[in-house]
Amino acid sequence: MKKIFSFLMALSMILSCGLAAAENETGSFAYIHDPRENPEAMKDIIENPDAVYGFSPDPESGRLGGYADYDWTDPVFVAKAREDRRAYHESLESMTEILYRMREEGASIEEMARAVSAERNRLRLAAYEGDPEGLAATKESNLKTYGHEDGPTPDELYEKYGSWTGVIQKAFSANMGMDACCGLYDEYFELYIELGYMKNE
Numbered sequence: 001m002k003k004i005f006s007f008l009m010a011l012s013m014i015l016s017c018g019l020a021a022a023e024n025e026t027g028s029f030a031y032i033h034d035p036r037e038n039p040e041a042m043k044d045i046i047e048n049p050d051a052v053y054g055f056s057p058d059p060e061s062g063r064l065g066g067y068a069d070y071d072w073t074d075p076v077f078v079a080k081a082r083e084d085r086r087a088y089h090e091s092l093e094s095m096t097e098i099l100y101r102m103r104e105e106g107a108s109i110e111e112m113a114r115a116v117s118a119e120r121n122r123l124r125l126a127a128y129e130g131d132p133e134g135l136a137a138t139k140e141s142n143l144k145t146y147g148h149e150d151g152p153t154p155d156e157l158y159e160k161y162g163s164w165t166g167v168i169q170k171a172f173s174a175n176m177g178m179d180a181c182c183g184l185y186d187e188y189f190e191l192y193i194e195l196g197y198m199k200n201e
Contacts, residue, residue: 030054033189033198035180040197044177052078053183062145064177066137072181085182088127095119095171113164113171114154120171121151173197 035041035055044064048056056072057064071077095116102112128135139149146152152160157167176192179185192198 041176082182113167117154
């Protein structure tokens with residue numbers, strides 16, 4: 001029964017993704033909140049009318065360029081990417097648990113920031129379990145951006161954002177461009193507001 005349910009769920013996602021692609025080809029697909037109005041999101045993506053959700057990673061992007069070789073016009077691929085992306089967002093809940101536990105234990109803001117930062121890096125790499133190409137692309141992106149494959153260190157983030165509170169806030173942020181490519185931009189728009197990337201209209 002579980003296998004049948006999983007199959008039906010996957011089929012539903014593929015069909016809905018295919019519908020989005022068909023709508024996009026006729027120019028009728030559009031987000032409620034337009035990613036093109038968000039410069040932070042558009043830094044990593046380009047408009048692509050053939051893509052399922054109208055956007056694909058920019059080959060010149062330091063963060064998402066490694067994903068530009070994937071076929072963002074393929075409904076089956078994008079359905080899987082969307083599923084993986086949502087699972088990644090949900091996986092960040094473990095960072096919240098770390099914060100609550102450490103706060104109860106009386107940890108300092110620096111100690112919490114270091115723990116959350118390390119967990120964020122671990123989750124980002126773990127999200128590509130079973131996807132060696134995706135993992136390699138992420139590590140290459142980290143290497144280009146930070147000089148090492150695992151992601152930014154807490155000290156590098158502190159130097160960049162100027163406070164341990166800023167390090168914690170950044171740990172919970174997400175690449176809005178990738179969300180747009182995966183059809184999740186509207187779903188997480190409130191998060192972008194909370195993180196200060198967008199103003200509440």
